[in-house]
Amino acid sequence: xxxxxxxxxxxxNEENYLEKAxxxxxxxxxxxxxxxxSTDKTVEIAEKxxxxxxxxxxxxxxxxxNHALTFATCDWVLFVDADERxxxxxxxxxEDAIHNGKHAGYKLNFPHFYMNxxxxxxxxxxxxxxxxxxxxxxxxxxxKLIIDGSVGQLKNxxxxxxxxxxxxxxxKKDSYAWFQAEQMLKKGKSATYFHLAFKPFYRFFxxxxxxxxxxxxxxxxxVATINAYGVFSRYVKLMLLQRGLK
Numbered sequence: 001x002x003x004x005x006x007x008x009x010x011x012x013n014e015e016n017y018l019e020k021a022x023x024x025x026x027x028x029x030x031x032x033x034x035x036x037x038s039t040d041k042t043v044e045i046a047e048k049x050x051x052x053x054x055x056x057x058x059x060x061x062x063x064x065x066n067h068a069l070t071f072a073t074c075d076w077v078l079f080v081d082a083d084e085r086x087x088x089x090x091x092x093x094x095e096d097a098i099h100n101g102k103h104a105g106y107k108l109n110f111p112h113f114y115m116n117x118x119x120x121x122x123x124x125x126x127x128x129x130x131x132x133x134x135x136x137x138x139x140x141x142x143x144k145l146i147i148d149g150s151v152g153q154l155k156n157x158x159x160x161x162x163x164x165x166x167x168x169x170x171x172k173k174d175s176y177a178w179f180q181a182e183q184m185l186k187k188g189k190s191a192t193y194f195h196l197a198f199k200p201f202y203r204f205f206x207x208x209x210x211x212x213x214x215x216x217x218x219x220x221x222x223v224a225t226i227n228a229y230g231v232f233s234r235y236v237k238l239m240l241l242q243r244g245l246k
Contacts, residue, residue: 003098004029004074006132010064012036014082015045017161022049024085027095028078034068042082060179062137072132079128079145084110085159093154094129104149105130109157114169115219118157121212122223127151128158139183142176166222173230181237191238199235204228 007028011018012035022031022045033046036058046053056067065079076098080086086094090108097106111123127145137143162169207213208224216223240246 003076005094005098006072006074006077007031008065008068008072008077008079009033009051009082010036010061010068011038011042011046011082012058013038013040013042015041017082018042018045019049020085021080021082022046022051024087024091025078025080027091029074030072032068032071034064034071036064060143062139062143065137065143069132069135075132077130077132077135080158081160083161085161087156087159090154090156090158093156097129097152097154101152102150103152105135105145105147106152106154108154110160110162111157112162112223113160114162114223117216117219118159119213119216119219119223121215121220122207123157125153129154142180169226170229173226174233177230177233177237180234181241184234184238185241189238190242191235195235196232196239200228200232203231 005028007025007030009018009021009025009031011033015038018033025031026049031049031051033043033051033053035043035046035053035055037055043053043055052071054068054071056064058064069077078086078094094106097103105127106129107125108128109123109125112119114122127147130145130147131149133148135145135147137145204224204227207227208221213220213224237246
């Protein structure tokens with residue numbers, strides 16, 4: 001019996017990206033768009049492709065995706081962002097995995113796209129394709145997908161158009177930093193001047209040296225620098241929260 005596939009796409013004002021994302025996953029049995037009340041043509045585009053549409057006020061990433069999961073009816077679920085594309089080679093891997101795979105979930109590879117090039121030394125392997133039964137998200141930002149069973153790895157990369165501009169990249173880091181700081185505060189963690197000095201330095205070192213970001217040229221240096229800034233911003237915001245200054 002053929003296994004079926006649901007695709008979930010979270011959106012907010014993604015009219016410039018959504019259509020290509022939907023077209024890249026039209027091999028799925030159903031496409032669910034969970035929208036945070038967009039004010040552009042995002043919903044209109046989703047309707048054009050007969051997607052299942054649910055709108056929910058955004059509070060955090062886990063709740064948004066868990067809400068969308070309640071609308072999924074297929075055996076497997078693939079989570080895709082509006083700025084991501086599933087190329088044909090990866091589509092073939094996904095179809096093979098859901099029909100013949102040995103695991104309950106699969107990680108996909110995401111090389112960053114910045115300054116008009118893919119940065120293959122700045123890539124992440126993220127669990128995105130899972131059996132629907134008993135899966136759920138936890139965490140406010142960089143949410144974690146929880147499943148029952150083993151996890152495999154697909155080889156072909158997702159085309160991820162990560163950052164629209166330098167300003168968008170920095171603002172994205174800042175918005176994530178607030179979520180991360182709030183999560184750390186709830187866990188009883190605190191920020192010190194040591195964290196402000198050491199943690200950003202280590203993130204730059206890890207991104208640029210250990211992960212070979214230097215091989216990606218100026219874009220690699222830029223990404224490593226902004227990643228370090230994101231860590232610095234997180235601990236500054238945690239310090240502000242500790243002192244009740246937000």
